[in-house]
Amino acid sequence: MKIAFIGSGYVGLVSATCLAEIGHEVISVDNDHEKIATLERGGVPIHEHLLGQLINRHHGKRLHFSTDVRDSVRKSDAVFITVGTPQSETGEADLSFVEAVASRIASAIDRKKLIVEKSTVPVRTCDSLRKTLVLNGAPRDSFSVASNPEFLREGTAVTDFLYPDRIVAGADDEFSVSALQEIYAPLTSGDYYSLKDRVPGPSNWPGKAQMILTNAKSAELIKHASNSFLAMKISFINAVSRISEAVGADISEVCAGIGSDNRIGPKFLNAGIGYGGSCFPKDISAFHAVASQYGYDFSLLSEVMRINEEQRSQFLCKVRSAVWTLRGKRLGVLGLAFKGGTEDVRESPAIAIVKALVKEGAQVHAYDPVASSKAAAQFTDPSVSYEAMSPYEVAEGSDALLILTEWKEFADLDLSRIRKLLKYPIFVDGRNLYSPKQVTDAGLVYYSIGRPPALPKEIDSPIEAGRELSDSVTFVPSAGRKTPAIEQSA
Ligand code: NAD
Secondary structure, three states: OEEEEEOOOHHHHHHHHHHHHOOOEEEEEOOOHHHHHHHHOOOOOOOOOOHHHHHHHHEOOOEEEEOOHHHHHHOOOEEEEOOOOOEOOOOOEOOHHHHHHHHHHHHHOOOOEEEEEOOOOOOOHHHHHHHHHHHOOOOHHHEEEEEOOOOOOOOOHHHHHHOOOOEEEEEOOHHHHHHHHHHHHHHHOOHHHHOOOOOOOOOOOOOOOOEEEEOHHHHHHHHHHHHHHHHHHHHHHHHHHHHHHHHOOOHHHHHHHHHOOOOOOOOOOOOOOOOOOOOHHHHHHHHHHHHHHOOOOOHHHHHHHHHHHHHHHHHHHHHHHHHOOOOOOEEEEEOOOOOOOOOOOOOOHHHHHHHHHHHOOOEEEEEOOOOHHHHHHHOOOOOEEOOOOOHHHHHOOOOEEEEOOOOHHHHHOOHHHHHHHOOOOEEEEOOOOOOHHHHHHOOOEEEOOOOOOEOOOOOOOOOOOOOOHHHHEEEEOOOOOOOOEEEEOO
16 A cells, blocks of 8 residues: 655654555655655664664665655555644643644545544544544545554564554544555564564564554544553552662562562563653643543542652652762763663653752763763753763762663673772662662662662661661762761661
């Protein structure tokens, strides 16, 4: 089928490339001329595993790039809308990009087409989309609108798209149903998975992708409800981590115990500094706003958001506990992206924490394997340096080392080397990438989430397991002293 994607960001570019991979003729459109020029030159504007290889495989054959919405719509049987739906100041989804694109599509429609909303939108957006298309000149019978929300995750987006848990197809008429079935047929029939040169997938792949057919409103609701549920899981375990830390339990053991229950599952049950990124914060807020519009106070979601905010301030308390005052301290920061595997820094909790540290007078030396330049573009301050080329460079001479993003390479540090490079042996892990034993065996004092602080054997400390760290325990480094002292204030 001939397909156009309007919006070539994380979702649009990955989806367009993957649909070319499964055999369609695709045009990936964007109004960002620089982005399209980069793609035309063979560059890839985002860091996404396997994406470059696939673009390279199909560019100029089944995959084309364009800045011309009208021409691309005219050439296509189906048009996917994949522009951003950011959060407005009032917490609702800002649908102005979707509306702008809809009016451009309307004026280009010259024969029957399927218009698919793939961007994450509030329930009933399909109705507004239909209205906008008609108001902008598209004859009523010249299009069908369907909802096909996307569930890919940045960092594993290509494999997520090609090996989905499910494809949600929200269609209100036969034309939409059969067009969506045709688009995804190579995945739902399993034909794609028998190709020799397919992108490799998970070892337990059942052989065929599952399509869930719903009406358009249900599909819209599925997306917001799914993201809200996942955010709720994160906030839930973060709330449990507070109790775990207070009583001297180990949240990793608690997570393993909870997650091994089939009804719950281990995913999204990692305590840390909270969720971020371009989806969860805005989608939870938008879903909360939609519920209010329809007369329901979804207070559970308010609590999910509150716990998430609190988790960041708790982490700051932890850093203060570890290094005492922040003014003038040099802190090594590992990770700026909102999660590992991506260079995306939108709504990154790591950046929020860096900003807060700087506000309190700290000097931050940050390293991220791929996100440093995007972070520098988002937050510039003379107190932050993004120039380091390795975790060891930021550790050198720092008063403490902080992990803020769960990059794989940060879980595999040479801790003895880190110990030698740091001015003081303080390691604050916002992602629980290590066991306390691993860190303390290397001679470092370890602060993590949902576990009591852990001390190396050589440091004789009065710390009591189970004391509320943020309020009662202070690590006080003093100039020239290599052995930390732990002081308890209560
Ligand atoms: P993005 O900001 O990376 O990409 C949006 C693209 O649309 C940009 O390149 C922008 O230049 C382009 N654009 C904006 N207006 C345009 C116009 N008038 N004409 C042509 N192009 C235009 O956003 P994203 O992360 O890809 O997200 C897109 C949607 O998908 C959002 O609704 C998001 O919530 C949803 N989503 C995102 C993810 C994710 O992991 N990023 C996952 C699932 C769903």
